[in-house]
Amino acid sequence: MQMKKDVKQLSKSELIKFIIVALYTVFCLWMIYYFVVIKGIRIVFTHFFYVPIALAGFWWGRKGILVALLLGAALMATHLYLPGSLMEDILRATMFLGISWVVGTLREKGQNNEQLKDQIEFSENLILDSKVPTFVLDPQHNVVIWNKACEELTGLKAEIMVGTNKHWQAFYDRERPCLADFVIEGNTEDLPSYYTIYAKPEPASDHLHGENWFSNVGGRKRYMVFDTSAIRKNGELIAVIESLQDFTEWKQSEEALRESEEQYRITFEQAAVGIVHVTTEGRVVWANRIFSDIIGYPINEVVNLKIEEIISQDNQSDIEWFSSLLNDEIQRTSLEEQFVRKDGSPIWVRMAVSLVRNISGEPQYFIGVVEDITNRKKAEEATKLAYVELNQIFNTAPEPMYVVDRKFNVLRVNDAFSRMAGVEKAAAVGQKCYKLFPTSWCHTDRCSMNRIMAGEEFIESDLERKNELGENTLYIVTATPFRRPDGELVGIVVNFKDITERRRAQEELQEQKRFSENLIQNLAVPTFVLDSEHNVVIWNHACEELTKVKSSGLIGTRNHWQGFYDHERPCLADLVINGDFENIPQLYSIYADPDFIPEGKHGEGWYPKIGGKERYMFFDAAPIFNSKGELTAAIETLQDLTELKLAQELIQEKNRRMQVELELAAEVQRELLPKELPEVLGLNFAWEFRPSIFLAGDMLDIFQIDENHIGFYILDVMGHGIQAALKSVTLNYLLKPSPQLGLHTRRDSLVKTGGQFSPAAILKSLNERFSTDYQDSSFFTLFYGVLNTQNHRLTFARAGHCPPVVVTENGGIRELTQGNPAIGFLKDTEYQDYVVELQTGDRVYLYTDGITEADDIKGRSFSKERFLDYLFQNNDMSISKLTETVVNEVINHIGDQEAKDDLTLLGIEILTIK
Incomplete structure (x- = not known):
């Protein structure tokens, strides 16, 4: 009923629209008739015609062009009654058709977009709520959908994956393409190297299938099946969907079944004994190769042999066991028979026979296990000979x-x-x-x-x-x-x-043991030895002097702890004997596995009661093994490093104070960085500075020279520490333009003859000063630029600094490599000015080598190539966001370790040309 009501309402709405358009159209036709036919003049107000044309296009899409055709045809028909400008009316009719077509097309496109949007939203919800783990990639390999089932399987949340190309992390421990990536790239040649089972598509298909074992999917090893398909619009790839199925249990069951079947087959085929199946009529129906080898027949000739053909004539009466088994008189039988091989030679076998019945108890076939005992028979004959041989062995x-x-x-x-x-x-x-x-x-x-x-x-x-x-x-x-x-x-x-020689060797070994014990007793290093039962066997003189505990009260006891502690607790040697290394952290503030003591342990710390006073002790213990590899004892040495530890703590306190002073100096250095960027119409500035743990020498500034010129520089002083920081501070004051401060940097001294700004003059002046006035022989790199805000002409000089990077609006990239050596190398170095014309949309990036030379924990640098590629790939990002993101990428690359150099990045963007 509701559906019929909607259809009725829809028909009524369409009828009203039709009546409105029809009335407007009739009115326009009447106007043509009135002015041309009745009045005889060619004045027709065609502006009214656009109303029904636009309404028809808006309501019925391109189908509404029929109204435009009707009005255009009527306008052209007036020339049959009254001549006039035909070209003018053709132009009007064309405009009617064009407006109708445009309005209709836009209307249909809007409707299609709404339908497509609804379909896309439905598809996304369908995928997100699907119980099948599924994800979707866009043509740039970025994740656009990562459904809940995929989260549960992989343990990775959608908010982490969506918008990134890190989907490989769910399946692999290193970056490599997933099946969906192969579809995007259109390359399937490498599939065999990634999937043990795969299916390439037919030429007209966008589907790929792959499966394999994966070591870590969702925290455990799984057998995964992947299927992926391309999603296209008008033939163009817009996305790729990939579904995952965990077939681990099925694969394990399949492999277990295959292994069981294989083991069953191997058991029969490769058994050390012959196995044969014989019908109740006495005919062979199956046998393994061992049985065929025993009777000397090829495997293909064994089948259909009668059992009487291979049993010796002397043993034919023994075949009565057939009937005994069939009549249930016996369940199984075992006997020794003499068989006849195909070549007629006799062979002795031991045979165990059982009757196999079906579920109804009906006899099916006999199964016999046959063992060749010919050799045993021969062995019995050879026993006498063996006795002779053993007698000879005894005698000799x-x-x-x-x-x-x-x-x-x-x-x-x-x-x-x-x-x-x-x-x-x-x-x-x-x-x-x-x-x-x-x-x-x-x-x-x-x-x-x-x-x-x-x-x-x-x-x-x-x-x-x-x-x-x-x-x-x-x-x-x-x-x-x-x-x-x-x-x-x-x-x-x-x-x-x-054992005469062995006894002599034992006596010599005992002598060596006495020597070793005397050596330990007289060592200057305090030492004691415990046996495998933790009893003291040696407590040397140096140990007595250190601990004030005599060996006479300890030898043969487990009281060695009394030399170090006020209560019973294990020493390091006790832990070595027990292999109880988990408790070392609770007993020693510092501990290690020393390289110079095989299987040894090291511990150290402050102890309040050793020899009557507090001491800082080093303990080293190692096991002692006998020739069989059995632990027989443990030896422990002691070192009193109290004075050394106190000296170290004093040095650490001085270092701490020095670090505080360095941090204060670094804070002063950072205060000199620009706090506010100049506001210049048509230009955008952004900078990032991340200091290292060491006091370093990076510095930058941006300043207004006059109403048409902006100056900026970036510098990097060689080395770290206070010397580099002080030099960077000095240079900042020298380079900051003002009427009072600066060396050749005051606004009036920036101008060359002819009214042009000369950064090279500044670099030359600095070089003359720092190559003579300073005795530290350190140098610094500098890039100094002056930008004309009217025509965007950049005049610059570069002294050994990293070449700035220019990225154009369309993605082009180049470096400003022109320049001269660093300042402070040679006094007579000549510096030159260079000019580059910048365009609207260009971005200029200035940076220090701390960006490109930042190393990760494995010593791999961030590299200039990666830096340039990051600028190129993210050129659509705002310049302030991009400078921040680049520096954050470098910090992520460094990882948990501290940066060894400052990270400095300055960006300038040309927005408009006045």
Whole structure:
């Protein structure tokens, strides 16, 4: 009902419009008829014609041109009744049509714009509220839409992203193109290097698809799928929309399934045993390669083989297990069979067979796991041979060995034992061991046989004996049980290992240890050593003198803390032993990992009770490892640096006072900068000055010379500190034009012969003065310019300063590179004036090298190229905003570190030409 009512109201409105236009049109036609036909004169007031023409165009767009055509045709028809100026009426008719066309076109365009605006607003809201993460870029790669779903996925808010080209930060750790950027650039050649899976568009398509793993999207690794499409208007690209889908779980499931399938296939295909599927009729339907290798058939010939064809005739009766499995008499079977290979050779296998049934319990097929045991069979035959070989190994072993049974009878001895004992092997066998080789533990509880029979599994003893040369030789004697396969004890095997040389080495090592301990005890540096259980093992004499605590009360205890603190708490060596490095910041005001102490720790601070007074102590501790890499001890050294610390604190206080004085001097220097810029019709000025932490020498000024001339300069004194600052202050007073102050800078002395201002004369005068009067041999750079406000002619002289940059209204850029060396180098330097004609819209930027040479934390400079590019790219920004933005960009480039030089930028803009 509401829709019918709206249509009815719309029809009524259109009817009223039609009646109004029709009445106006009839009135105009009547006027033509009245004056031309009835009165016979060619005086027609065509001004009234524009009313229906304009109304028709406004209400019906270009369709309203029919009214203009009607009135124009009627006007032309009057020439059939009354001759007149045809050209004049043609011009009028043309004006009718032109006005109607313009009004109609403007009206339709306005309506279309409103519809387009509504559509755009609807599209934006649709994208913003979409559950699919989506963003939109304009043709300049700037983000125009970053919807809520995109915020949730990436963790980056729209207010940060919109208006920037930083959308890559949501997906990558360095700047690189997203899929939408490829669409904007129209280049898809590099897609393979960015996406593992991608789809290039057809020639008539603007769609791109890409997917890959990304290490950090929204704080974690994700598998992302990107789709992007171009949005065009009249064939022209106006935006690119890109949607994101998090397929991480799907991809992980897919990869897990693929891995599971692959593992299943590998399990069967690459199993170390043969696997075969056999039908209930006994025919092979599938087998892996190992099975085909076992029976010697090619893999393609194994399928359809009957099991009877490969089982030896001697084992055909064993096939009864088929029926036993089918009848559920057994669930599985395992047996050893002799197969016959394709070439007729026999092979022994061990086979485990099970019956696979479907969900209804019906038999499907047999699965058999087949292992080639031919080698095992051969190994059993080879055991006897192995025994012979082992016997040979026993006899030829370099260490003496013999075997004794439970009744102490010698069963066998090797050649080395025969030589050591001085007895023939044959004579030794059958003797009692305590007669053949008597020792101090024979017939005692220490006897190896008695201890083994009592349940010990390994016996080790020391034995000293003279060798065949009469030299004392030290052996380690080991005894181990010799048992039957069923575990019954047969006897023992006794082995003799000569450790004479090793014992000597141990004694030498012990001597070295005693030397090291004596060395530490007598060190002039206070030192103590803890074992792995935190017990004091060394507390040297220097440590006693420093702490006034004697070693006799500490050795073997954990009370070493008493030498430094009034309550029990860990020392640095305790933390090293425990690996408890997280507590170091709570225990030491200053701490570090010293490079000169591998795996060591350093701590320092004030301690009120060390040796009876407050001291500033350095502690260094390091672990001590044995040859196996096990921590056995920790050593800690102490240094009393109280006097040095007090001297440092005194120096720091003096430095603090000096820094305060430098800051006051810097404040005085900044007060000399221009507080108010001259107000000159047709010119715009802007400047930014950001001082460094060091007192530096940048200075600038802008001043009115006369009603037609503006002067300005920028300078940079070499170096930092008070000397550079004082020189910049002096130069500011010398260069500031006034009747009383300045060296060759008073308004009257700026004028050359012929009425022209000469900045070069000023530079020459300064150079003569500062190359002779000053003994510091420092120099400074200077750019001095005089701008004619009437014709915008800039006269300037440059003394080694950074060349100013001129940016034209249409984006052209050039540098004013003409100039001469810095002031203070050579006394006789001649400086020249240069002239450049500036145009409306031109901007001139003067800067110091602190802008272009500012380094980031990695030592990379901001660079002149980046500076010029920033001026070029942002030329549409106001000059005051641009100067501020440039300096802020440099500060962002520097980062958290302090600027090492002043940042100075002066901008002049030509607005109009009088």
